[in-house]
Amino acid sequence: MKQDKLSKILKDxxxxxxxxxxxxxxxxxxxxxxxxxxRRGLFFIVFILGLSIIGFYYQTFTNSKIENLSKRTAHSQEQQLSENSSSNNELCLTYPQVQKNRNNAVLSNALIKEIRIDKYDSKSIFTKELNR
Amino acid sequence: MNEVVQHMNSSVDLLSLINACIHRSESSEKKFYLMMSPKVMAICRRYSNSKFEAEDYFQECFILLFKKLSSYDPTKGEFIFWMNKLCVNAILQCKRKSLKFNFTEILDETLQDPDAIEFNDVEEINYGELIEKLPDGYRTILNLYYFEQYSHTEISKLLSIAETTSRSQLSRAKLFLKKLIVEKNETR
Structure with a gap:
């Protein structure tokens, strides 16, 4: 098919x-x-290797950083919790003080009552004197 | 008998040379280059329209050859055919990269059957020179059809074009070539 004259001429x-x-x-x-x-192939291999090493270190660095952070937050939370509990304890401890305050309040109320009584008494005295 | 022995010896030599090239022996590589360069250059010249373009293809072909030498299997065929195919593929890849292909889909009924166009064997005409003057698409298809003995179906697959485009391009290439021959004869 392709062995025509042109094919022969071209080949020659x-x-x-x-x-x-x-x-x-x-x-x-x-x-x-x-x-x-x-050289380009070598550079490419070195580049990829470098990138993977950097990536690996970055990942481990961020992982350790996250670990540290979580440790730190856990620690601070623990600390806060302990602080809270200690403050609660402190509140518990001041109960006698509250009792004292309450006593004071009772005392002051009693004093007010007394004053009132005194006033009433003075008034009564005054009316008594007027009547006289 | 003597010719057969000589051929076998030369093929054994070539195989040992290829093996040495695979093991990166520079002297063997140069020997291989000097042995194959005329053949590779001939292929490159067929597909290019200038000496400079052919030299570009030539370098690309040898770079690919040295890279792919290890994949050559002697049991599958002769080295020359393998090398020819590899070089053609390298050239086509270069052409594709530089967007050299410009195939226009023409469904022209008036186009002649490519096999019906006749050429006279005129000894004085340098056909190689005339083929250089052909547009890139025409020249590529002419080469693939006549030198590489590809069918239109294979060409269409290789160049990712329609089979009709391959046929029409070949027909136009032959008409163009004939026109060039006539012009050349007239100028004499």
Whole structure:
């Protein structure tokens, strides 16, 4: 099918020895490009490795940081709780004081009552004197 | 008998050279390069329209060849055919990268059947030179069809184009070539 005249003519028209080119220059160019590709590949591997190392350290660093933070918050919460309980304890301890205050209040009320009585008494005295 | 022995010896030599290249021996690589460069350059010239473009393809072909040498399996076929296919693929990839393909989908009924266009064997005409003058799409399909012996279905798959486009491009390439030959004959 493809073995027509054109096919034959074309094949005859391309003779390998016809092409003259600077083989040494082309070889150097090929080597240079291959080395460049190798260097790029190496750089890529180093870059990826570096990134993964940084990522690993960053992760462990953040993990430890989070751990520390959680430890610290847990500790501070514990501390707060203990402080609260101690303040509660303190409140419990001041109960006699409250009792004392209450006693004071009772006393003051009694005093007020007394004053009133005194007033009433003075009034009565006054009316008594007027009557006289 | 003598020719067969010589051929076998040369293929054994080539295989040992390939093995040395796989093991990164620079002297063997250079030997391999000097041995294969005329063949690779001939392929590159077929697909390019200038010497500079061919040299670009040439370098790309050798870089790919050295990279893929280890994947060559001698039991599957001759090295030359394998190398030819690899080089053509490398060139097509380069063309695809540089967006050189410009295939226009023409469903023209007036187009001649490509096999019906006749060419006369004129010895004085340098066909290689004329093919260089063809547009890139025409030249690529002409090469794939006549040199690589691909069918239109294979070409359409390889270049991701319709089969009709491949046919029409080949027909137009042949018409263009004929026109160039006529022009060349007239200028004489």
């Amino acid at each position: 028209s391309y003779i390998e020895e016809d092409y003259d080119f600077d083989k040494e220059y082309q070889w150097n160019q090929i080597q240079e490009r291959r080395n460049k590709k190798k």
